[in-house]
Amino acid sequence: MQAAVLEKLRGIVGAPHVLTGVELSPYVVEGRTPEAAAFPGSLDEVRRVVTLAAESDLPIVPWGGGTAAAIGTPAPRAGLVLGLRRLDRILEHEPGDLTATVEAGRTMADLQSSLRERGQWLSLDPPDADRATVGGVLATNASGPRRHLYGTMRDHLIGLTVVTGEGTVVHGGGKVVKNVAGYDLPKLFVGSCGTLGVIVEVTVKLRPVVDDERLVAIPFERLKDAGAAVRTVMGSDLIPNAIELLDAEALRALGLMGAPAAMVIGFDGVAEQVAWQIQELGRLVQGAGGEPRPVSSDIWPRLGPAAAEAFAAPAAVMRLCVLPTQVGEVMEQGSATARARGLASAWSGHAGVGVVTGALAAGGERPAVTGVVDVLRDWRGIARACAGYAVLDSAPLAVKEAVGVWDDAGAAGRIMLRIKRELDPKNVLNPGRFVGSM
Amino acid sequence: MATLTADRKPALRKELEGLLGRGAVLSDPDELMVYESDGLTLFRALADFVVFPSSVEHVSAVVKLANREDLPFVARGAGTGLSGGCLPAEGGIVISLMRMNHVLEVDYDNQFAVVEPGLVNLHLSWKVGPEGYYYAPDPSSQQACTLGGNIANNSGGPHTLKYGVTTNHVLGLEVVMPDGEIVWLGGKTRDSQGYDLVGVFVGSEGTFGIATKIVVRILKKPQAVKTVLAVFDEIDHASAAVSAIIARGLVPAAVEMIDQLTIGAVEDAFGCGYPRDAAAVLLVELDGLAVGMETQVERIEAACRESGAREVRTAKDEAERQLLWKGRKSAFGAYGRVSPAYMVMDGVIPRTKLPYVLRRVNEIVDAYGLRVGNVFHAGDGNLHPNILYDPRTPGEEARVVAAGAEIMKVCADVGGSISGEHGIGLEKADFMPFIFSAADLELMQRLKHAFNPDGRCNPGKVFPTRKTCGEAGPVAYRPHAIEEQGLAQRF
Numbered sequence: 001m002q003a004a005v006l007e008k009l010r011g012i013v014g015a016p017h018v019l020t021g022v023e024l025s026p027y028v029v030e031g032r033t034p035e036a037a038a039f040p041g042s043l044d045e046v047r048r049v050v051t052l053a054a055e056s057d058l059p060i061v062p063w064g065g066g067t068a069a070a071i072g073t074p075a076p077r078a079g080l081v082l083g084l085r086r087l088d089r090i091l092e093h094e095p096g097d098l099t100a101t102v103e104a105g106r107t108m109a110d111l112q113s114s115l116r117e118r119g120q121w122l123s124l125d126p127p128d129a130d131r132a133t134v135g136g137v138l139a140t141n142a143s144g145p146r147r148h149l150y151g152t153m154r155d156h157l158i159g160l161t162v163v164t165g166e167g168t169v170v171h172g173g174g175k176v177v178k179n180v181a182g183y184d185l186p187k188l189f190v191g192s193c194g195t196l197g198v199i200v201e202v203t204v205k206l207r208p209v210v211d212d213e214r215l216v217a218i219p220f221e222r223l224k225d226a227g228a229a230v231r232t233v234m235g236s237d238l239i240p241n242a243i244e245l246l247d248a249e250a251l252r253a254l255g256l257m258g259a260p261a262a263m264v265i266g267f268d269g270v271a272e273q274v275a276w277q278i279q280e281l282g283r284l285v286q287g288a289g290g291e292p293r294p295v296s297s298d299i300w301p302r303l304g305p306a307a308a309e310a311f312a313a314p315a316a317v318m319r320l321c322v323l324p325t326q327v328g329e330v331m332e333q334g335s336a337t338a339r340a341r342g343l344a345s346a347w348s349g350h351a352g353v354g355v356v357t358g359a360l361a362a363g364g365e366r367p368a369v370t371g372v373v374d375v376l377r378d379w380r381g382i383a384r385a386c387a388g389y390a391v392l393d394s395a396p397l398a399v400k401e402a403v404g405v406w407d408d409a410g411a412a413g414r415i416m417l418r419i420k421r422e423l424d425p426k427n428v429l430n431p432g433r434f435v436g437s438m
Numbered sequence: 439m440a441t442l443t444a445d446r447k448p449a450l451r452k453e454l455e456g457l458l459g460r461g462a463v464l465s466d467p468d469e470l471m472v473y474e475s476d477g478l479t480l481f482r483a484l485a486d487f488v489v490f491p492s493s494v495e496h497v498s499a500v501v502k503l504a505n506r507e508d509l510p511f512v513a514r515g516a517g518t519g520l521s522g523g524c525l526p527a528e529g530g531i532v533i534s535l536m537r538m539n540h541v542l543e544v545d546y547d548n549q550f551a552v553v554e555p556g557l558v559n560l561h562l563s564w565k566v567g568p569e570g571y572y573y574a575p576d577p578s579s580q581q582a583c584t585l586g587g588n589i590a591n592n593s594g595g596p597h598t599l600k601y602g603v604t605t606n607h608v609l610g611l612e613v614v615m616p617d618g619e620i621v622w623l624g625g626k627t628r629d630s631q632g633y634d635l636v637g638v639f640v641g642s643e644g645t646f647g648i649a650t651k652i653v654v655r656i657l658k659k660p661q662a663v664k665t666v667l668a669v670f671d672e673i674d675h676a677s678a679a680v681s682a683i684i685a686r687g688l689v690p691a692a693v694e695m696i697d698q699l700t701i702g703a704v705e706d707a708f709g710c711g712y713p714r715d716a717a718a719v720l721l722v723e724l725d726g727l728a729v730g731m732e733t734q735v736e737r738i739e740a741a742c743r744e745s746g747a748r749e750v751r752t753a754k755d756e757a758e759r760q761l762l763w764k765g766r767k768s769a770f771g772a773y774g775r776v777s778p779a780y781m782v783m784d785g786v787i788p789r790t791k792l793p794y795v796l797r798r799v800n801e802i803v804d805a806y807g808l809r810v811g812n813v814f815h816a817g818d819g820n821l822h823p824n825i826l827y828d829p830r831t832p833g834e835e836a837r838v839v840a841a842g843a844e845i846m847k848v849c850a851d852v853g854g855s856i857s858g859e860h861g862i863g864l865e866k867a868d869f870m871p872f873i874f875s876a877a878d879l880e881l882m883q884r885l886k887h888a889f890n891p892d893g894r895c896n897p898g899k900v901f902p903t904r905k906t907c908g909e910a911g912p913v914a915y916r917p918h919a920i921e922e923q924g925l926a927q928r929f
Contacts, residue, residue, distance in 0.1 A: 096685065151602075171874070177819065178598065179857070180594075180861055181856050182862065182870060182882050183638060183886070185638075187637025208684070235547065237658070273726075321628070322627060323627060324548050355629060415635060416633045419633055423888075
């Protein structure tokens, strides 16, 4: 980076808030070190940093807590990390409105604890809540087990403020829970991986905290049987807030139980509803699996990433999106194809919504890249055969390049590319990282 | 865009008939008049053709023809919209989707249905009802409005308080793009990769293309439903009860408010059992598990009583529940009992601003020498002030429009929105600057450009066109052609 640009950067955000050289080590992604990192302290500073970067042809990598830094293909040029950690205030929270406006750099955990003090919560439980920021969760569309009942960021988001790649401050949506004025710009930024704008402020819908919540686990002999039980539960009167399916490896990672497979299911509501549902669940799955056993609520944050945590350093983690009824089968097939190529795998998934995570063990000695690549291609094939798709959540760069992080977006991909070109014509924001190498 | 010349029209009609078959093309001005407006009859325009495709290939062929001829086109469902959103441009082609009204697939295990855009909203719930499922978004016009129209407007309804609006229920769309290309956005899986194209298409008011297949979620019917009627002598107390319910940590399926003027009209028309002397009633619905329902009903009742309700009762049986809802759902039609015409507003405000804004609405309407009835989704702050007027009184309509603009300004000033579920269309396009900056609108224009670069797909909607709001003068009210023939009333 030119010294003059660095000087201007320091002028905008203050010298202590610009990192260079060895200070950049936390921001190294796939072995690439950014040219600098800047941490603006206000919306206007974000705007000025983006404007400067755009003028200097410096690619921008928006950065929250860094928990999703490995997502996507790294940009050809590492560019400028634009960190939002200093923008972490709750700007508005009126409990009577069940809405809150928060700066993008606040961590999920900090947001939730402030809201909880006033009896409310944002009904979203992505992993790494103590580091993941609201803006990052929005940009990566991260979620957790409770999405089964409460949905994902797109269901909670009602407004945002972003700085576009041209340095323009834009507001989308609003602060009310129902709003059809103009296009739904907030939706456009959900899962956009920082390619359309730097998210600075976010307004979300909230819910009252629940009276009671409990988790139970039911062991099964086969994943297929657990999958069938998921179908039984979904067709029943029960209203679970999470339905997770776990294989033996994922169960072991959680220290839950020794079983070939298990369904872990959560219920919330008033106490009598929770109790009745657990009882009814036992009746519904009788004969198909073991007795429902209570599970400590400490396990909640570890359920989502269970498969990924099964191995100390997995060779790759892939997310397969299929139909809910296909989950058990997909896990079995995925496991079998890995085994056939001599690799161990672990599986977990949000069974009620059809989002499955497969993690591939690195093996005793590091498996050849080609072996890993072959398995991942098999997995993607499994997802496609279910009319779904698969995204490579993490893997070494060589594997990412061979397999492709994103699945084929088809004709819709061309529309996405047109949107990217319209909204970020200079291709300043996270270039090359997203679907279709945008 | 081009204007079709009279001598070119017969040839095009012939070509359209060749594409779609005889009986699928209207071009006679008498027939076209039926399609000159939607549920908002303040605005009218005549198309050159109205066509009735029955397949995606038909839609694509018509769109390609429109492009070749440089003609504007607009998709249309049942025409129940309330913002002029499906009004034709002067000239061009109206593409009616009413023949594409089939349920193509229902997957109960995975809880979705694939339907065509002309399917009537309620008919989907009828279709899946026997298996214990329903489609949640329930606009008041659900007996007539189509799912394609719901997609365009991101329609709401009373039960969206708990279950969300249309966008929360759409998984995928087959779309004919403005250039005629057929594209799938999203699909049957809950997630889709890349930008949320479904999310931006829903609510784009027909300006991003034409949805020809729609994948929606269907939900299990709740085990139990309870409907509570709370009666208030002060409208402020009813507003306070809405906040009190939320403060008790409850998420009802619906919280609706009906004011005194509306109660009178509804009671005249249907006799639903609302007390005529009440300043307002709240209709609160809870649904979910049978177990624990009583506990929650008690909390609702307590919240209403503590806020000053003089009477709180729970519908004893399904018949009484249906009657209570009939009053709410038919309120718009019932205004016909007390006024020859009305204009419905659709502002949204933060719930805590309800007492203040309702007072301001009444003051504004009073100042214009008009009357207003309020029947609305109080639980999510979505107001529907209905300004009553007589179109035959010279100047009254202009006052209605002016009062409406002031009400929208109040909603905007308290941090709200100018539309919660009816859409911007033509009606509110010039009021967009109340809540959006030039930069916000510019970004929306760019997004539109990515889908609809030539602007032929539903031109003139959503974005402000006139220089100032004062210049916005809708044409004088005339009854719709089908109203004149006594075939329909406005609702």
